[in-house]
Amino acid sequence: MLGQPMSMVLPGVVGFKLSGKLKNGVTATDLVLTVTQMLRKHGVVGKFVEFYGQGMSELSLADRSTIANMSPEYGATMGFFPVDGKTLDYLKLTGRSDDMVAMVESYLHANKMFVDHSQVEAERVYSSYLELNLEEVEPCLSGPKRPHDPVTLKNMKSDWLSCLDSDVGFKFPFAMLTATIAMIAENALHNQN
Numbered sequence: 001m002l003g004q005p006m007s008m009v010l011p012g013v014v015g016f017k018l019s020g021k022l023k024n025g026v027t028a029t030d031l032v033l034t035v036t037q038m039l040r041k042h043g044v045v046g047k048f049v050e051f052y053g054q055g056m057s058e059l060s061l062a063d064r065s066t067i068a069n070m071s072p073e074y075g076a077t078m079g080f081f082p083v084d085g086k087t088l089d090y091l092k093l094t095g096r097s098d099d100m101v102a103m104v105e106s107y108l109h110a111n112k113m114f115v116d117h118s119q120v121e122a123e124r125v126y127s128s129y130l131e132l133n134l135e136e137v138e139p140c141l142s143g144p145k146r147p148h149d150p151v152t153l154k155n156m157k158s159d160w161l162s163c164l165d166s167d168v169g170f171k172f173p174f175a176m177l178t179a180t181i182a183m184i185a186e187n188a189l190h191n192q193n
Contacts, residue, residue: 019132
């Protein structure tokens, strides 16, 4: 096989543009649950997801890692953030020498792979696009089995109450449990007489 041409299908790349800034009280978990829900709805199985935009500069390295590490949950082959100043800060934080960091930065600039958030970004070309204003992310909860179905905190009470009356659904059907308990109690009472 050496020296022979080889064909392969390149994966689609979904551009996920981030803008704005997270509101106070909104966590990286809230953000990643929102992103997961959007990406699953969009359909990203077998694709790469590249996050970009001015909102990226507002996210810490830990927030970015949380989002990228959820790629199995949203179905993508991988999720990634382009290299910027926070990435270089991470290299310094993990003990890389100043010379090494300078070399990495020079290489990235020379190959137009470094993102400088103080400059206007050229519009990128992707297979498909999504966009999220970080200011729209709401605090939410989700269970481990269905991370793509978050419930916002402001809707938690009504969601819980609807579960109590539901005969079927992906959540625990408490109405079915209540009916079963009532039937067992009635049979027990009937058998005593």
